[in-house]
Amino acid sequence: MESAARELAQDVVDRLLSDDPFTATALGLREYDALVPDPSRAAEDELAADLAAFAARAEAVRPDDPDDAITLEVVRITCRNRLDALTNRPVEYTVSPMPVGGPPSLLAVLARTALVDPAAAGDYLERVRGSAAWLDGTTARLAEGEARGRYPVRGLLEATIAWADRTLEQPVPAALLTPAAPAGWDGAAQWRAELERIGRDEIVPALARWRDRLVELRPAARSDERAGLAHLPGGPEDYARAIAVHTTLPLTAEELHRVGREHVEFLEERARELGARIGLGDVAEVRAAARRSTTELAAEVALARAQEAVLRAEARAHEIMLAPLPPPCAVTPMPATVAESGLAPHYTRPRRDGSRPGTYWFNTVRASAGTGWDLEAVAFHETVPGHHSQLARQQQLAGLPLLQQLSITVHSEGWGLYAERLAGEFGLYSGIEAEIGSVYIEMHRAARLVVDTGLHALGWSRRQAQAYLVDHVALAEGFLLDEIDRYIAWPGQALAYLVGQREILRLRDEAQAALGERFELPAFNAALLDSGNVPMPVLNTVVQNWVAAH
Secondary structure, X not given: OOOHXXXXXXXXXXXXXXXXXXXXXXXXXXXXXXOOOOOOHHXXXXXXXXXXXXXXXXXXXXXXXXXXXXXXXXXXXXXXXXXXXXXXXXXHOOOOOOOOXXXXXXXXHHHOOOOOOHHHHHHHHXXXXXXXXXXXXXXXXXXXXXXXXOOOEHHHHHHHHHHHHHHHOOOOOHHHHOOOOOOOOOOHHHHHHHHHHHHHHHHHHHHHHHHHHHHHHHHHOEOHHHOOHHHOOOHHHHHHHHHHHHHOOOOOHHHHHHHHHHHHHHHHHHHHHHHHOXXXXXXXXXXXXXXXXXXXXXXXXXXXXXXXXXXXXXXXHHHHOXXXXXXXXXXXXXXXXXXXXXXXXXXXXXXXXXXXXXXXXXXXXXOOOOOOOOHHHHHHHHOOOOHHHHHHHHHOOOOOOHXXXXXXXXXXXXXXXXXXXXXXXXXXXXXXXXXXXXXXXXXXXXXXXXXXXXXXXXOOOHHHHHHHHHHHOOOOHHHHHHHHXXXXXXXXXXXXXXXXXXXXXXXXXXXXXHHHHHOOHHHHHHHHHOOOOOOHHHHHHHHHHHHHHO
16 A cells, blocks of 8 residues: 555655646657647646645645655655746746747657557557647747736847748658658558648647737747846746746856856866866867867767767666666657757657667767767767666666656756766776866856856846857857847756756765765766756755665
8 A cells, every 4th residue: 555645645646747748758658658748727727726726735745754755755855946937927928939838849749659559550640640739739829928028038039030931931840740650550541641731720720820929920039139037027937936946946047157157167168177188278279169060970880889888888887887778778869840940959758668679869960068078978868877777777677666756957967967967987088088078068057157147137138158168168159149048938948958967966965974995986876867857955865865775
């Protein structure tokens, strides 16, 4: 019989996944694969009421054991953070060609779908059929933002209209037709014909209505000089909530801005020291060489080198982490509709039905992160010892509540950045150039603290934020410009990476000091993950419990 804490956690996760079946699909829960979210304000208000009720229930539950105590605290903080996120209502004004929301995110979900049997194909068809209403609901939310004086940013609006125009040039968006029918299925031809009909007669008109609404918003769009939340009605309060949601810590924008600048300076000195070892002079010369490297490899060569790096890390995984270790990670070109948006290489966890392994999606269309000297660092972040070691491992842990397998950005991405550091500690980088790449990819995360807070708290313009990133981070300039647009569209998310890494390193230092020679790094690394994805205050408790047990 499950404890009251676990029953409550299951109720919470069931409610969250019913609200967001796209996330459920990413988790491999097939019972959600035919569903689409309800994007309406009424649905958000209903979810908010349910979350408040769950939080009240949590206060009345007494934990049976330390694991239950961890689960209850995850419930409390998850409910609070989701309520804060709902209060911000970003759907009312956020427009981006990147798959961080709206139609681009829908097409990215559809393009990645794997159809293992006729039932999965039927679910997919039902999801596509329901997506037209989802698109219209998303379009309607923009009118609510307009009524509150909350408008998109002009530069992102224009880029999104251009994305919509390219998508609408196709009779049916290619993303819808990317999933292949199950092999040998005699209903494939009829299924494909109906999929094309829905795409042509329902999805394309709904996309066109959304695109027309964007055009109507043009005259009132915020200028690029006023790109951040600081310039929206209620924006400063929204950003304070975004910081809390994405870091789970009581941090201010001013503090984060200072930490980011200091860490950039520290890493620039490290880059200079490494560059001197291969004959490069000052930081500017090191940065220029690292940036050139992002466009020097042909896409197929970069993909092959990423595959080699992953295999090298997998061979050493047992030294970094206790069992259970996950199966091998696939390294695959990302779908064109995603790659063309400029998205960096990224990871998706295995589907529970076995239809797709944990996958590192590599951008073979546009230069982004992970294609030059930073190739190995990004691969290690996304695969081993990074997200694959983290997320695929969690699926193998019997009894871990599903709520604790949902993404909490500061833990998930903090672990990913910590994994880049682990890769260096275990000698996985192939040479000085790869080490420099790792410095600059970490500098990218530090610079995010500067530009995210600059945009949303200090009133920076889009151009000012772009200039800071290009002046300090040695990645392809076009990718960095896209990155600023991502931070505009997703306030606070970019803070989580360095904040999470710093917190994990702090906890490791404290554990080493407490345990001395009894400290074992593989066991500590496993402890960081085996309670699932948790807020930073909860991770602090997890580590304290682990130290006490040892």
